[in-house]
Amino acid sequence: MNKAIKVTIVGAAALLVAAVGIAKSVPYWFAPKMDNPPTVNIHDPELIAKGEYYARVADCVACHTAPGGKPFAGGLGMQTPLGAIYSTNITPDPETGIGNYSYADFERAVRRGVRPDNVSLYPAMPSVSYMIAKDDEIEAMYAYFMSAVEPVRQDNQASTIPWPANMRWPLAWWQLIFAQPREFAEDPTLTAQQNHGAYLVEGLAHCGACHTPRGIGFQEKSLSNRDSEQFLAGSVLEGWYAKSLRNEGVGLAIWSEDEIVEFLRTGRTHHTAAFGSMSDVVEKSTQYFTDEDLQAIASFLKTLQPRSGYAVDWQPNDDTTTAKLRSGNITEPGEIIYIQECATCHRLDGKGAPRVFPALAGNSIVFAEDPSSLIQVTLAGAKMADTKYDMMAFTMPGFYHLSNQDLADVLNFIRTGWGNHGSTISTRDIARMRRVVDHAPEHYVPQAAIREGAHHE
């Protein structure tokens, strides 16, 4: 062997050993267990009640419960490019759950994303957001989880990511680079209410986990509005495009504070409805927020300036579609497919039915820059959030059986109909999303747990 090659190989091996070694040491000095943990009275009913509320705000239940599984028992699959990872059992079961966690263990897992055995967690667990939560909030949640959550014996499911990609030590490097300790900093230009809203949005409510674009390392490009205008600027996760929440045309510019509050509380407004992962967020989390917290969030979101280069408002073109469809001047495949497949619910005027079927006219998800959500909702269907505010929660049926060409035609029709204007969708875009829908992760619910669950009810 040539000497240069030898040196390269030895050097690379040494670097690797160093990389692994440093990574393994990271949790000890970068995110150590806290020194003098407070004693938390986990039996204090008031503390438990508070903890339950904070856990709702943080939506722990959404990720840590599989469909049909027991609350907090884990098993929800999350798609990554390399395979599925599964959320874990965080019920107080001592063997399979977190029953043996001390308060310091809990605090470290939630805020720093490190397990008691000094292993880093995947960033799917939104510790970068939870990091700014106040001590009393974490303590209250600890009391709630330890005393009020029903323990469930359910082993954790291993990820389907193949070796070597499933090694966890690179996650420590990730944390070192992307999860630097931070605290919430008030913005002096905002009101106290708006600052409270910012605190919730950046922290426990972790809106940015879905709405902030992610960088090459899967890190949120910005964790607060002070960092950059990428904060809440729109992102795709598991094929759902969570649109921009900034005050720009493609964002929330046309939404009033009251509408935001109504949407977060009930999952609907008169012209739109939450779907996909947002429907879950409303159903499990935001519907339970206090009025005060919802107002604060809405008020804060309305302070977010548009990104530079983005129009402040969105002007619809003239609506010529309604008259065309009503007069029967039907010439395009997209129009006729719409009439046959969609118009019963979304109507010829594209206005749907208030609180039953969302409008497509003027609905920013329809003409969003990124059509992922639009395509996925049409292919796979979606269910609205079921909340106590409406008697029924409605479902959009899936149109997977329509060909790529039919779907492209009908979606381009609604994207440019009724004054909407958006870029053209191709049949390849449809094929790409068909693949995402087909490869949605399977969730892990042991049969025994289902039987037991059914028995308990």
Added chain:
Amino acid sequence: MNKGTVSIIAIAVVVVAAWMWNESRYYDAPATPALTVVDADGNAVGEYRPPLARDMLAEENADSIIYGMRLLNETARLLPDNVGNGLNCNSCHMAQGKRPLGAPYINTINDYPKFMGRPQAVLNIQERINGCFRRSMNGTPIDESSEEMQAMVDYMDWLRGDVEKGHRVDIKNMEYFKVAEYTPDPVRGEEIYVQQCAACHGANGEGMKDQFGDFIFPALWGDESFNLGAGMARMSRASPFVLHNMPIGVGLDAPLGQITLSKQDAVDVSAYFTVKPRPDFPDKIYDWPGVPKPADFRSH
């Protein structure tokens, strides 16, 4: 790197890209499952798939088919002189007449002329359509030779595809309930109505209108609903219709996200809404001439 390596890498990149392009290109919807076409003796003689909406545009008589489709969808608005309530034909003939258990038009052209018990006579398709105009639509018949009648027939004929006369598509129609077999509980029916129907059909069965005053969700009783002579006024018909077709927008299955209720739920809720006040049909006294009237005949 030498030229050889570069070209191997280049070829590999091109091959992988071409493969990916090809894959996504052909990654399309699975083939639509076919329904069996049978002859008069029930022997399978072919296959049927509902024609694609887009193909309508290429038909020779596209204008008439499209007009027919619109008339069936927007009857109240387009034919105000003949429709006496707020309904459209497709308020009951679900999903453009394409849904097997939703009073479909799939076999209609081939099944008529047909003997019907109610008039004790053989009706042709035009007469059958006008039956729905007088009863379900609480209106007046349209001219059998009108452009409108021809358009509706043309739509149904298009839907038949290439199934020949004498053959039928082997679909199950809704099975009429035998009224004596069920004990309806209208009180329970009201509860079901409030929980599963009222969001669309209104707390008082009044339905919901759009900005133009056309119905989004049809009325289930009152002046804007079907009259006493309509099939839907009878428990034997209303129950299976509701069983298979209502509510919509609650399940993931196309076309309309319908679910199947339990038979008892369907009976109970139908017993609640069918007996609510609705337009009379004075000519009902001429129905079932010379034969006993069915158990669920509506005299009032």
